Structure formats: structure tokens, C-alpha cells
Amino acid sequence: MSQSVSAYGVTSDSSPVEKLFIERRTPGPKDVSIDIEYCGICHSDIHQAHNDWNNTRHYPLVPGHEIIGRVTSIGKDVSQFKIGERVSVGCMVNSCRTCGSCSDGDEQYCERFPIMTYGGFDYYHDNAPTQGGYAEHIVVDEDFVVGVPENLDPAGAAPLLCAGITTWSPLKHWNVGPGMKVGVIGLGGLGHMGVKFASALGAHVVMITTSPDKAADAERLGAHEVLISKDKDAMKAARGTFDFLLDTVPVNHPLNPYTGLLKKDGTLCLVGALEPLTFHAGLVVGGRRKISGSAIGGIRETREMLAFCGKHNITSDVEIIRPDQINEAWNRVQKSDVKYRFVIDFKK
Amino acid sequence: MSQSVSAYGVTSDSSPVEKLFIERRTPGPKDVSIDIEYCGICHSDIHQAHNDWNNTRHYPLVPGHEIIGRVTSIGKDVSQFKIGERVSVGCMVNSCRTCGSCSDGDEQYCERFPIMTYGGFDYYHDNAPTQGGYAEHIVVDEDFVVGVPENLDPAGAAPLLCAGITTWSPLKHWNVGPGMKVGVIGLGGLGHMGVKFASALGAHVVMITTSPDKAADAERLGAHEVLISKDKDAMKAARGTFDFLLDTVPVNHPLNPYTGLLKKDGTLCLVGALEPLTFHAGLVVGGRRKISGSAIGGIRETREMLAFCGKHNITSDVEIIRPDQINEAWNRVQKSDVKYRFVIDFKK
Numbered sequence: 100m101s102q103s104v105s106a107y108g109v110t111s112d113s114s115p116v117e118k119l120f121i122e123r124r125t126p127g128p129k130d131v132s133i134d135i136e137y138c139g140i141c142h143s144d145i146h147q148a149h150n151d152w153n154n155t156r157h158y159p160l161v162p163g164h165e166i167i168g169r170v171t172s173i174g175k176d177v178s179q180f181k182i183g184e185r186v187s188v189g190c191m192v193n194s195c196r197t198c199g200s201c202s203d204g205d206e207q208y209c210e211r212f213p214i215m216t217y218g219g220f221d222y223y224h225d226n227a228p229t230q231g232g233y234a235e236h237i238v239v240d241e242d243f244v245v246g247v248p249e250n251l252d253p254a255g256a257a258p259l260l261c262a263g264i265t266t267w268s269p270l271k272h273w274n275v276g277p278g279m280k281v282g283v284i285g286l287g288g289l290g291h292m293g294v295k296f297a298s299a300l301g302a303h304v305v306m307i308t309t310s311p312d313k314a315a316d317a318e319r320l321g322a323h324e325v326l327i328s329k330d331k332d333a334m335k336a337a338r339g340t341f342d343f344l345l346d347t348v349p350v351n352h353p354l355n356p357y358t359g360l361l362k363k364d365g366t367l368c369l370v371g372a373l374e375p376l377t378f379h380a381g382l383v384v385g386g387r388r389k390i391s392g393s394a395i396g397g398i399r400e401t402r403e404m405l406a407f408c409g410k411h412n413i414t415s416d417v418e419i420i421r422p423d424q425i426n427e428a429w430n431r432v433q434k435s436d437v438k439y440r441f442v443i444d445f446k447k
Numbered sequence: 448m449s450q451s452v453s454a455y456g457v458t459s460d461s462s463p464v465e466k467l468f469i470e471r472r473t474p475g476p477k478d479v480s481i482d483i484e485y486c487g488i489c490h491s492d493i494h495q496a497h498n499d500w501n502n503t504r505h506y507p508l509v510p511g512h513e514i515i516g517r518v519t520s521i522g523k524d525v526s527q528f529k530i531g532e533r534v535s536v537g538c539m540v541n542s543c544r545t546c547g548s549c550s551d552g553d554e555q556y557c558e559r560f561p562i563m564t565y566g567g568f569d570y571y572h573d574n575a576p577t578q579g580g581y582a583e584h585i586v587v588d589e590d591f592v593v594g595v596p597e598n599l600d601p602a603g604a605a606p607l608l609c610a611g612i613t614t615w616s617p618l619k620h621w622n623v624g625p626g627m628k629v630g631v632i633g634l635g636g637l638g639h640m641g642v643k644f645a646s647a648l649g650a651h652v653v654m655i656t657t658s659p660d661k662a663a664d665a666e667r668l669g670a671h672e673v674l675i676s677k678d679k680d681a682m683k684a685a686r687g688t689f690d691f692l693l694d695t696v697p698v699n700h701p702l703n704p705y706t707g708l709l710k711k712d713g714t715l716c717l718v719g720a721l722e723p724l725t726f727h728a729g730l731v732v733g734g735r736r737k738i739s740g741s742a743i744g745g746i747r748e749t750r751e752m753l754a755f756c757g758k759h760n761i762t763s764d765v766e767i768i769r770p771d772q773i774n775e776a777w778n779r780v781q782k783s784d785v786k787y788r789f790v791i792d793f794k795k
Contacts, residue, residue, distance in 0.1 A: 200711050208711045208734050210687065272735070339558065363548050363556045366737075369728050377725045380717050384740030386556050387620070389714075392732030 101125055106234035107422055107443075108161035112150040116425045121161055121230045123238045128174040131244045133186060138232035139165030139257040139417070140441040141288070142349065145429050147218050152373070156218055156228075163232030164190040164216040165260040165442070167253045177241045185247040187405070188232065189260035190395045192216050192243050193223050204399040207268075233425065235445060245401050248409025255414025258288065258440040259405065261395065262415060266293040267404040268396030269345060269368045270300060277301035279342040282326065284357060286313045289347035289370055291416060291439040294320045297345070299411050305341070307357070316438070320416075328356060339363075339386070347371040354378040354390065361388045368393055415440050421447040449473055454582035455770055455791075456509035460498040464773045469509055469578045471586045476522040479592045481534060486580035487513030487605040487765070488789040489636070490697065493777050495566050500721070504566055504576075511580030512538040512564040513608040513790070515601045525589045533595040535753070536580065537608035538743045540564050540591050541571050552747040555616075581773065583793055593749050596757025603762025606636065606788040607753065609743065610763060614641040615752040616744030617693060617716045618648060625649035627690040630674065632705060634661045637695035637718055639764060639787040642668045645693070647759050653689070655705070664786070668764075676704060687711075687734070695719040702726040702738065709736045716741055763788050769795040 101122040108119055126132050144162035147155050166188040170180050180186060191213040194201050198210035206213050214221050217231030223240075231237075247256050266289055275281050281302040283293040290306075297304045298321030305324045306317035314325040326337055334356055341360045349371040358367055359382055369376075369392040378390060396404070408414065416439045420428050428441040449470040456467055474480050492510035495503050514536040518528050528534060539561040542549050546558035554561050562569050565579030571588075579585075595604055614637055623629050629650040631641040638654075645652045646669030653672040654665035662673040674685055682704055689708045697719040706715055707730055717724075717740040726738060744752070756762065764787045768776050776789040 203711075205711060205735075269735075363551075363553060369732055372728045373732060374729075375725050375727050377723050378738075379723050380720045380740060381722075383738065384717055384721060384742045387553075387617075387739060387741050389737045389739040390726075390731065391735060391737040392728060393735050394732050 104234050104236045106161045106230065107425055108159045108230070108233060109148045110159045112148070112155065112158075116148070116233070116429065119159055119161075121159070121234065123236060124224055124227065126172060126174055126238050128176040129240050129242070130174045130238050131170055131177055131180050131186065131241050132172040133166070133168040133188065133237050133239065133244070134171045135166055135168040135232055135235055135237060135445055137167040137254045137257045137445065138163040138443050139261065139415070140425070140428055140432060140443065141165060141261050142432055143261075145432060156220065160218060161230035161233050162217050163234070164188070165257040165262070166216070166232035166237060167247060167257045168237070173241070179241050180244060180246065185249060185253060187245045187247050187256065187260050188216060188237060188239050188243065189245065189264060189401055190216055192229060192239050193221065204397040206397050207395045233422070233443065243398060245398065245405055247405060250412065251409055252414050254419050254442045254444065255417050256408070257442045258292070258415035258417065259408060260401070262288040262292045262440060263408070264396035264401050264404055265289055265370050265393070266345060266347070267296050268400050269370060269393035270296050271400065271403075272393065273343050273366055273368065275300050275302050275343055279303065280305065280340060282307045282341050282344040282360060283322070283347065284308075284344060285347040285349070285371060286317055287347060287349070287435060288415075288440045291320055293345045293347060294322050295413055298322070299407070299413060307344075334360070341365055344368065345370060350374070351376065355382060358382040358388055358390065361386065363387060365389070366391055417442045419444050452582050452584045454509045454578065455773055456507045456578070456581060457496045458507045460496070460503065460506075464496070464581070464777065467507055467509075469507070469582065471584060472572055472575065474520060474522055474586050476524040477588050477590070478522045478586050479518055479525055479528050479534065479589050480520040481514070481516040481536065481585050481587065481592070482519045483514055483516040483580055483583055483585060483793050485515040485602045485605045485793065486511040486791050487609065487763070488773070488776055488780060488791065489513060489609050490780055491609075493780060504568065508566060509578035509581050510565050511582070512536070513605040513610070514564070514580035514585060515595060515605045516585070521589070527589050528592060528594065533597060533601060535593045535595050535604065535608050536564060536585060536587050536591065537593065537612060537749055538564055540577060540587050541569065552745045554745050555743045581770070581791065591746060593746065593753055595753060598760065599757055600762050602767050602790045602792065603765050604756070605790045606640070606763035606765065607756060608749070610636040610640045610788060611756070612744035612749050612752055613637055613718050613741070614693060614695070615644050616748050617718060617741035618644050619748065619751070620741065621691050621714055621716065623648050623650050623691055627651065628653065628688060630655045630689050630692045630708060631670070631695065632656075632692060633695040633697070633719060634665055635695060635697070635783060636763075636788045639668055641693045641695060642670050643761055646670070647755070647761060655692075682708070689713055692716065693718060698722070699724065703730060706730040706736055706738065709734065711735060713737070714739055765790045767792050
């Protein structure tokens with residue numbers, strides 16, 4: 100027997116967000132039931148709702164994968180969480196758990212493809228369509244629930260589950276830390292978390308942006324320097340000096356000016372763009388540079404990130420809205436008019 | 448006082464190769480004088496002679512950077528070589544020796560740029576133009592001379608100095624060995640060495656080629672499997688199964704079909720193309736795959752490679768020509784009509 104839950108979603112690729120009801124499954128023995136307090140708005144929510152990527156699989160669609168809430172009930176076999184505890188859910192609610200990637204703790208690269216929090220079909224539960232966190236309630240297997248330190252502002256913690264982990268995972272994978280010069284390209288939802296994390300991890304952080312007017316904010320967030328990518332002399336002077344570049348630009352952009360900034364064996368890691376991109380092979384052949392990418396992060400990494408955030412009191416810079424302001428917020432996200440993430444407060 | 452040496456080179460970007468005389472410097476205390484027996488023909492020789500890359504810096508130009516010969520004299524401070532010993536010279540004859548790359552043994556990525564064997568200017572020696580191995584004699588600092596095991600066929604050993612090291616270096620850098628599935632893309636001068644080395648290093652080697660008629664030869668060279676890249680079903684079945692891909696294709700080509708063959712964290716390494724290339728960012732974001740590249744190799748690596756070749760009796764498959772056949776050989780190289788490398792025999 101499923102339960103009807105109040106939510107906000109779209110009924111077609113051209114519909115506005117509206118209040119609707121969805122079904123959540125009856126919690127099983129390993130399930131955690133969560134009363135949702137906050138959910139961040141990710142640009143992917145809008146792309147999926149509008150079918151911009153031609154891969155939206157079902158309507159109605161309730162987006163949202165930056166979910167913060169409190170546990171209201173637990174199944175009989177749940178061992179990791181207690182009723183009343185503050186928890187979070189990110190982009191995935193399950194994976195095959197048996198492939199090489201899952202065994203490595205990289206469920207985001209599950210070879211059978213992870214079950215995404217919304218827009219997927221849950222092959223563990225009768226292939227039911229998954230619906231996200233723009234809702235009052237969600238039911239998730241405890242292995243895909245992550246505890247949230249009580250000292251963190253819960254609204255600011257919501258974007259950690261996507262914008263946070265998407266930048267944390269590559270910074271950790273490439274061992275960013277003291278003695279490294281790290282560039283974060285683009286100052287948006289992802290970029291502002293990249294700067295906070297790289298700085299907290301002890302690296303020398305350079306914000307690389309086209310906009311001189313972002314310099315002050317970048318420094319407030321933790322950047323030690325700002326490099327204006329339109330300044331040809333500054334870019335030339337910086338050639339061959341970076342160990343790692345986190346490229347958060349969400350649209351097509353030239354890679355050559357950035358790739359040339361890397362030292363020998365340095366890596367440019369794409370986390371924003373999902374498009375065909377062009378680079379000159381000479382820039383990777385010379386200096387054995389790498390162009391790579393990274394998608395969200397695994398559950399173990401997400402737990403490590405939230406523990407780190409608790410210790411260093413790191414959250415996202417957010418603008419809190421009411422559920423009836425979602426359409427307006429989506430319009431502003433599409434104009435990049437947010438510093439740096441909208442978070443819906445479901446108790447407002 | 449310099450010495451006049453008989454050589455073969457071009458006097459302009461549209462001249463045929465002709466016999467001419469060049470000056471070699473009077474050997475200094477650290478110099479090794481070498482009587483050249485064999486020199487391989489690399490496609491780069493032709494590109495440089497014809498100024499195809501718009502970076503040819505002087506004429507006349509004597510190409511050749513796959514040089515095998517015997518030591519005829521040594522300077523008073525030379526400690527690594529003896530008169531009569533068989534030695535080789537590859538693509539570089541010096542580097543700054545002090546930058547980070549040189550300190551790492553990666554002189555090929557010298558931050559001041561290495562002095563190339565031909566076509567450069569030797570900033571250690573009055574900025575004299577460097578001239579390559581299509582000549583009877585060469586003078587090289589001992590630190591850029593590499594000993595050749597006497598058991599190796601010297602003509603077959605010549606291409607090890609460019610085609611060999613260019614494939615050896617990335618295979619070693621990415622730790623190719625037993626338990627790894629490695630694809631070599633393209634079967635030419637570089638590809639045939641890539642197959643021999645990857646196989647000798649213990650990997651499971653797959654030759655990836657557009658041409659079914661290359662299958663038998665690939666297997667003779669050591670490939671365990673052949674994957675025809677035009678066979679869509681075979682390519683689909685192979686998706687996500689490779690640890691490492693050595694991409695030797697020398698011209699622009701689509702990267703997406705190959706990148707998709709990689710496992711999570713796998714690397715596609717470009718060693719052939721030096722052009723703008725396009726890939727879909729989703730293929731590196733998904734699976735955290737890497738697109739990288741590699742240029743020749745360092746001197747320490749070259750020594751390790753030649754020792755390995757001596758031990759495993761590995762040489763290149765060559766077609767030996769006389770010096771008066773160079774123009775004809777160049778024409779055939781431009782048509783990919785060689786299995787797999789021309790080598791000039793200066794004693795013929």
C-alpha cells in the first residue's frame with residue numbers, strides 16, 4: 100500500500116511547476132521515511148522538467164535532489180538512523196551494489212546505472228517512477244541516506260547534496276590539498292562550493308572567471324587570487340602553473356586557454372558542461388596533461404563531505420524561498436541570477 | 448673549429464631531399480662523436496621538411512631522429528660510453544636540465560623546451576641550428592646518448608628512438624601490465640610498436656583498427672584480439688571494458704567511439720594527432736574517464752626501454768633503403784605504404 104504525498108512538479112515539458120500529489124511506496128524494512136524540510140534547486144531540475152536533454156522518462160515529474168529533512172520512521176532492519184535525526188538525500192536512491200563501480204564506492208558510475216532520485220524507474224521496487232524532493236515526504240533505503248551534522252544550517256546544507264558533492268568528489272579524487280595550486284573556473288552554484296572546499300582543503304585557490312565584478316565575492320568565499328580569463332596577459336603569465344583545474348562552466352566553452360594553464364601531468368576536470376567540446380591535442384600531448392570529468396560522488400564520499408562540512412562549518416550560500424516561488428526561482432536560475440543556490444523551505 | 452659532414456636534407460619547403468654538407472661542432476669534453484649506421488624515417492621528418500606545421504625554423508634542414516651508430520671518439524669528461532660501442536640518439540640532444548620536468552627525468556616536457564635533434568637552435572652551443580641523423584656523423588652530449596644492446600638488430604632498433612619511446616613512455620606511465628586490457632588504435636609505425644610493447648609488458652592487447660585486413664598482422668605482432676572500429680555491434684559490445692587506450696591515429700578523428708570503450712577511470716592517450724579534436728563531455732564526466740596525451744619520452748625511460756628491448760629482443764619491423772631512395776620512401780610514407788618503418792642504411 101503506497102502513501103499519497105503532497106509535492107511540486109510538472110505534468111509536461113512545457114508546464115509550469117504546480118502542486119500535485121504523488122505516491123511514495125510503503126516503507127520496507129531497510130527504508131527511512133523522511134519529513135522534508137528543505138530542498139535545493141539545481142539547474143538540472145529545470146533541464147529535466149523541460150526535457151532539454153531529450154532523456155526525461157516520465158511525467159508528472161517532481162524534481163529535487165538536494166534534500167534535507169528529519170527521520171519520521173525507520174524499517175525494522177534500519178541500523179544507521181534514528182527517528183528525529185536530521186538526514187539528507189542526494190542525486191541517487193539506489194544502485195546495483197554489485198558491479199565494479201559500486202564495489203569501489205562509486206555508485207554514481209554504477210555499470211547498471213544508479214537509480215536517480217527523480218526521473219528514473221526504481222528497478223528495486225517494481226520499476227516505479229522515482230520522484231524527487233520538491234515534496235513533503237520521501238522514503239529511501241538507508242544506504243542512500245546521509246546524516247547531517249546538527250551544527251550545520253539545514254537550508255545551507257541542502258545544496259551540499261549536489262553542488263557540494265559534485266565539487267568535493269573530484270577535489271578529493273585528485274588529492275587537492277596543501278602545496279597545490281588549484282583553479283576553479285566559473286563562479287556559480289558549483290564554483291562557489293569548489294572555492295570553499297579547495298580552500299578548506301588547504302590548496303592555493305585561484306578563481307578563474309570572465310567577470311572582474313566577481314572578484315570580491317570569490318575572495319570572500321576563500322579564493323586567494325582571481326584570474327580574469329579575458330585578460331590575455333594575465334592568462335599568458337599563468338600558463339603552466341596549475342596542478343588542477345575544476346571547470347564548472349555549464350555550457351560549451353573553449354578548453355584551450357584553460358588546458359594551457361596546467362603544469363605537466365595536471366588535470367582539467369569538467370563538472371558543468373555536458374556537450375561536445377573541442378581542444379587541441381598538442382596541449383595534452385605536450386605536458387601529458389589530462390582532460391577528465393566527474394559526476395556527483397559516491398555515498399561514502401558524501402558522508403565524508405558532510406562530516407568535513409560539520410567540522411569546518413561549511414554550507415552553501417543560499418536564498419530561501421517558499422514553495423509557491425519555485426517558478427519565479429527557476430526563471431532566475433536560467434538567468435544565472437542567484438547567489439548561489441535557491442533552497443525551498445517546505446515549512447514556510 | 449667545426450667539421451664538415453656529408454648529409455641528406457632539404458634546402459626549402461618544396462625541395463626534394465638531396466645530398467649536402469653540414470657543419471658539426473668540434474666535440475667538447477662531454478661530447479660523443481658517432482658514426483651513423485642507420486636512421487629511421489619518421490613522418491615528422493616530412494612534416495618538418497615541408498613546413499606543414501608552420502614551425503620549421505631553418506633551411507637547409509637535415510631530418511632524422513632515430514639514429515643508430517658507433518662511437519668514434521669521446522670527450523675527456525665522457526664517462527658513460529666507450530669508443531666502438533653501439534649507441535643511439537633520439538628526438539632530443541639537450542634540455543635545460545634544471546626545470547621541474549627535467550628534474551623529474553621528463554626532459555621531453557622541459558619548461559624551456561628541449562633542444563630537438565633537428566630543426567632547433569642549440570642554446571648550449573651558440574644557438575647553432577641542429578641537424579639530424581640523415582648524415583654520416585653526429586656529435587651529441589653524452590647525457591642524450593643511449594646505449595644499444597649488441598644483440599639487437601641495429602636497423603630494427605633505429606625506430607625505437609621515436610616510434611618506440613613514444614609508445615613505451617605512456618604504457619609505462621600508466622602502468623600497463625598483467626591484468627589490464629589495453630587497446631592500441633591504429634596500426635602504423637607507432638601502433639605496431641604499441642602492440643609489441645603492451646603485449647611484452649603482459650597486458651591483454653586489442654588492436655583497434657578500421658581495416659579488417661590488418662587483423663592477421665596485428666595478431667602476428669602480439670595482439671590477442673582485433674576490434675574493427677567500423678563494426679558497430681562489436682564496438683557496442685566492447686563499451687566500458689578497456690583500462691587504457693593508446694591512440695596512434697595521426698590525423699583528426701572522432702574520439703567518442705573510443706572514449707566510450709574505457710572503464711571507469713580509464714585513460715585514452717593521444718600520441719599521433721596534433722590537431723583540434725572534439726569529444727562529448729558526458730563521456731568523461733560519466734566514468735571519470737581521462738583524455739590525455741604523451742610526447743616521446745625522457746632519457747632515463749629511453750634507456751629502460753632499450754634495456755627491455757635487449758632482454759625481450761624487441762625491434763621495429765623495418766624496410767631498409769639506401770640514402771638515394773629517401774625521396775621515394777617519403778612518398779610511400781605519405782601514402783602509409785610501409786610496414787612499418789623505413790630505415791636508411793648509410794653503409795649501403
